[in-house]
Every structure is written in structure tokens, then in C-alpha cells.
Amino acid sequence: MDATIKPLKKEISEPKTIVRPSREEAEQAVRTLLAWAGEDVSREGLQETPKRVVKAYEEFFEGYRLDAEEVLNKTFRDVGGYDDIVLVKDIPFFSHCEHHMVPFVGKAHIAYLPTDSVVGLSKLGRVTDVFAKRFQTQENLTQQIIDAINDSLNPRGAAVMLEAEHMCMSLRGVKKHGAITLTQRFTGVFAEEPKEQDRFFQLLALQK
Structure with a gap:
């Protein structure tokens, strides 16, 4: 007799309750x-x-007390029909490596293609700090920023690039001062159309 194989139920783990010391x-x-x-x-x-x-x-580490959704919750529709790239580059940030608890310092470049509204430009700097002011890896920080933008703004596409120097690499271990780590993520139109990625990089390369 054939046995019916039932799919395994995916277990949903409850978020851990963090007990803060005094x-x-x-x-x-x-x-x-x-x-x-x-x-x-x-x-x-x-x-x-x-x-x-x-x-x-x-x-x-005030980022643990901040909420990215609250930072990005106010948008503006009265933008004269503008629907092209919005890019804020050279956003300074510092974070702390979760492996060695020492800083990494750099700048973020954030772009998105609005659907029907835009967010205040300063909010892109603030949402960077929400996640940077926690113990982090640069890869995870990059992903969290773009996820927050996608979740709150529902853009046609988003692009995030971070470049940073890690003190855990500059001051200890291999001690390679000045080495820069680059991470990037693209979603939506930026991921699907190479020409949009090219435009992102061209805008980053423009002289200040």
C-alpha cells in the first residue's frame, strides 16, 4: 500500500528575548x-x-532602540511626477565588527527608483545609522539597509553600496591599514537591467 508523505511543517522559531544587564x-x-x-x-x-x-x-549602539520602518514612514507624493533615480552618496557611517567589537568606518551610497512617492533625503542617512549602530558585518549591514528601503518604500528598484575600512583588519591580525572593503546589493530594476546598474555607477563616479 502506498504511503502518503505529508510535507514537513516549517517550524517558526520565536524571537529570543534579550535580557539586558543593569x-x-x-x-x-x-x-x-x-x-x-x-x-x-x-x-x-x-x-x-x-x-x-x-x-x-x-x-x-542606539540602533538597537531605533526602528527603520518609523524612520521611513513619511513619504511625499508632490514631486511633479519625478520617477527617475534618487541617489544620496557619500553618507558617512561607523559601525562595530561583531567578531572583534572594534569599529569599521566608511560611507554608504543609496539609490532607489520611486514608484509614486519619495522619502526625505535625510532619512536615507538615518536608516543607515539604524543598522550601523549595532554590532554588524558589512555584508549584513548592506542587506538590512536595502531590505528596509524595499519594505517601506516599495520602489521599482534599489541599490546600496558600502565602502569601509575595518579596524579589525587595520589594527590587528594582518594589519593592512587603508584596505577598503566594498559590498553592494541591487534589487528590482537595478538587478534586472544592467543599464540601470551602469547609471548607478556613472552617477557615483561624477565629480563632486
Whole structure:
């Protein structure tokens, strides 16, 4: 008798609940790292360092408290029928490598082909920071930015390129100062039509 094979149900994993340590626990963790490095954590110059580091972390990683959808939720339709490329290039950003917890610094180039509305230009810089101000890899950062643009703006196409220097490569390991990493993603028309990619790169190459 033939057995009927039922398709396996895809298990949907629940998002993990992140339990944040207290500020006091975070400050103690900084003291532990300082002591492990060989420092006397009681000396005058380091007494306030744990507080300063935790305060700096609140700024460095504020992306965990931000929402890309909220950043991109206001659009404008009164643009005189404009439907060509919108490109903001040389958006400065810094992030932190999730593998070594040291910075990588660079600039983002973001373009999209609007459907029926555009977003405020500053929002493309803000959405970059939403994801950059987290522990990251450059590849993942590139993908998250373009996904947010596609989800919120529903453009006919989007293009994102990041170029950055990674301190984990410049200051440690192979110590290749000045090496630049490029990552890029194209969706919609930019992915389907090479001429649109060419236009993107031509616009990036224009002199300031």
C-alpha cells in the first residue's frame, strides 16, 4: 500500500528575548576587561572610565532602540511626477565588527527608483545609522539597509553600496591599514537591467 508523505511543517522559531544587564553590571564588565588587560582599575585616570564607556555604548549602539520602518514612514507624493533615480552618496557611517567589537568606518551610497512617492533625503542617512549602530558585518549591514528601503518604500528598484575600512583588519591580525572593503546589493530594476546598474555607477563616479 502506498504511503502518503505529508510535507514537513516549517517550524517558526520565536524571537529570543534579550535580557539586558543593569548599568552597574555593565560598568563592572568594563572594570573586568581593564583588569584583564593589566590595568589598575583603582587609579585616578580609570575611576570614571566604566561610567564613560557605558555612556558611550548607549550612543554607539542606539540602533538597537531605533526602528527603520518609523524612520521611513513619511513619504511625499508632490514631486511633479519625478520617477527617475534618487541617489544620496557619500553618507558617512561607523559601525562595530561583531567578531572583534572594534569599529569599521566608511560611507554608504543609496539609490532607489520611486514608484509614486519619495522619502526625505535625510532619512536615507538615518536608516543607515539604524543598522550601523549595532554590532554588524558589512555584508549584513548592506542587506538590512536595502531590505528596509524595499519594505517601506516599495520602489521599482534599489541599490546600496558600502565602502569601509575595518579596524579589525587595520589594527590587528594582518594589519593592512587603508584596505577598503566594498559590498553592494541591487534589487528590482537595478538587478534586472544592467543599464540601470551602469547609471548607478556613472552617477557615483561624477565629480563632486
